[in-house]
Amino acid sequence: MAVLSEPTLDLLPRPRRLRLDGRARARPGQGAHRRTAGLPAQGYRLALAHDGAVTIESADDAGRFYAEATLAQLVRAAPAGAEGTVPVGEIEDWPDLATRGVMLDVSRTKVPTLATLFDLVDRIASWKLNHLQLYIEHTYAYPGHEEVWGEADPYDASDLARLSAYCAERHVTLAANRNCLGHMERWLLHDRYAPLGIIQGVGPGPMGLTFAASTLDPSNPACLGLVRELVAELVDAVPSEVVHIGLDEPWDLPASRTGEWAGWLRQLRSLPELEGRELLVWGDMPAAHPELLVDLAGGPGVTVCEWGYEADHPFAPRLRALADAGVSSWVAPGTSSWLSVLGRTSNAVENCRGALHAAAQGGAGGMLVTDWGDFGHHQPLAVSDPGLAAAAALSWCAATNEDISAQRLAHLLDLHCYQDEADELGAAVASLGDAHTLQPVQLPNISGLVLHLYFPQLPVTPALHPDLSAAHMARVQAAIEDAVAALGRARPKSEHGRLAAEELAVAAGLVTLCCADARARLEGDGTMASVPSAVRAGLEARMTEAISAHRAQWLARNRPGGLDESCAWLEHVRACYRAGGAEEEWAGPLVAAARARQARR
Structure with missing residues (x-):
């Protein structure tokens, strides 16, 4: 067989070792499988003979599953005129992490x-990802706490049992994830739980914004009682060996009380319900306060997830600090989908590349790519696909997937996600996700195109960037229009691809509206009040259409709960167009609700 120095097959992820017999191809037929001790865990060897015989050797059941996933991709990637065939040769493969x-x-x-969720599990399992967490604040039906989750359409124990079983059949582990300190806004909003917070009502948050009270008071014994009850319910529903307990961003915890974070972790670690489980915690507090590493190193079964969502996040030095302190770690890059509507594609790819390179060098034991939904979760699910695919490729074998890029992912997604015969949808997803790079306002964790969608009180002026002009917005709009035209040419065969094309067209319309808003502001003094009333009326009408489209598409993939809150962000902007100005203290519907309740108290 001829040994290729560079694998050229369109596989996601690319395998570790590939040997092909020239250009020979065969139609796969009878298969045989045997276990072997000569491969690492989850590894496989896939032999494809001239007569179509398929032989799989695997280290375990997962390895066999991944061999079969590779075979399915090989068939799907067959060139025109050779449909249903696979290359003759051998693949030997196993994961980095x-x-x-x-x-x-x-x-x-x-x-x-x-x-x-079942469709998502099918997708990620086919890319050889093997772990799933659902980030839960209030969307589990905790008995006795109906006022918190009553309008959220939460999951119950039966739902999670079905999902766990579905995952297991595809060699994906469903693990429990329950924030246990910060991000408790949805609980502290209610009178029954408000006394458990460090503060009540609202208070200062990051970026100078006002946030709803969000952090439990670790010195209050009642807080541990509540958390123990919530954790016990969730781990009973999702009996995983790994439990993510969060502990990130305790905004309300004063600097003088930082040491209580470690004490709170010790109390959680000692809960009987968590005995024998590996606890995951987010890495922002240990990174900001290295003195906490002493406590982490001293406690068994705690792993730090080092998270960061920009291309230049310092994963490597953070992992070195954890390793030097004797603390185990995972890396947690992100899809860069949230606070963008259309994504930040290339940033997501580079963020994943940096994380997985650091993981290889720093001894991280796992990878958890995050897909958040801050401020109304307006992005379509497909916006996350490039980041998920990049994370899958680089966590499986960073060396052979080194050249992963937005352009390469576009074609791979068309093959192994959307099944787009026109090879258009993946490129449209990537282009829409990079449209924000055509203007100079580049901010961390958010697309500059939608900053004034979430906070319409912020002026759009060259103060954001000295080179910002209406011409930049026009360039972005033109790029979005080109991508939308590509969506129209796409011919996806998968249901996910079909929905993606429809949802992305609606999302593109919303961001185009944001560009028109910005152009109008740049012709004035940057404020909404400087936009002529006739222009605002037109923007208001377009926002009404955008809200209707958002509502119409929501139920194709999601439960009704949460839709009104998601729309409230857009309805606020529409109200600002109508009024001719923006509320200076606006920070979202949850903060507005917290203020109202605080006033009533």
């Missing part, structure tokens, strides 16, 4: 239907 996970935010308004 034992745990390659996805964390899906199901608490920021969108609660996906079980059908949506």
Whole structure:
């Protein structure tokens, strides 16, 4: 057989070792399988003979599953005129990281239907990802706490049992994820739980914004009682060996009380319900306060997830610090979908590349790529696909997937996600996700194109960037229009691809509206008040259409709960167009609700 120095097959992920017999191809026929001790865990050897015989050797059941996934991709990637055939040769493959996970935010308004989750599991398993977490704040039906989740359409124990079983059949582990300190806004909003917070009502948050009270008071014994009850319910529903307990962004915890974070972790670690389980915690507090590493190193079964969502996040030095302190780690890059509507494609790819390179060098034991839904979860699910695919490729074998890029992912997604015969949809997803790069306002964790969608009180002026002009917005609009035209040419065969094309067209319309808003502001003093009333009336009409489209598409993938809150962000902007100005203290519907309740108290 001829040994190729560079694998050229369109596989996601590319395998570790590939030997082909020239250009010979065969139609796969009879298959045989045997276990072998000569491969690493989850590894496989796939031999494809001239007569079509298929032989799979695997280290375990997962390895066999991944061999069969590779075979299915080989068939799908057959060139025109050779449909149904595979190349003759041998693939030998195994993962860099034992745990390659996805964390899906199901608490920021969108609660996906079980059908949506099953489809997602099929997709990520086919890319050899093997771990799933649902980020839960209030979207589990905790008995006795109906006032918190009553309008959220939450999951119950039966839902999670079905999902766990579905995952297991595809060699994906469903693990429990329950924030246990910060991000408790949805609980502290209610009178019954408000006394458990460090503060009540609202308070200062990051970026100078006002946030709803969000952090439990670790010195209050009642807080531990509540958390123990919530954790016990969730781990009973999802009996995983790994439990993510969060502990990130305790905004309300004063600097003088930082040491209480470690004490709170010790209390959680000692809960009987968590005995024998590996606890995952987010890495922002240990990174900001290295003195906490002493406590982490001293406690068994705690792993730090080092998270960061920009292309230049310092994963490598953060992992070195954890390793030097004797603390185990995972890396947690992101899909860059949230706070963007259309994504930040290339940033997501580079963020995943940096994380997985650092993982290889720094000894991280796993990867958890995150997909958040901050501020109304307005992005379509397909916006996350490039980041998920990049994370899958790089966590499986970083060396052979080194050249992964937005352009290469576009074609791979058309093959192995959308099944687009026109090879258009993947490129449209990538182009829409990089449209924000055509203007100079580049901010961390958010697309500059939608900053004034979430905070219409912020002026759009060259103060954001000295080179910002209406011409930049026109360039973005033209790029979006080109991508939307490509969506129209796409011919996806998968249901996910069909929905993606429809949803992306609606999302593109919303961002085009944001561009028109910005252009109008740049012709004035940057404020909404400087936009002529006739122009605002036109923007208001377009926002009404955008809200209707958002509502119409929501139920194709998600439960109804959360839709009204998601729309409230857009309805606020529409109200600002009508009024001719923006509310200076606006920070979202949840903060507005917290203020109202605080006033009534």
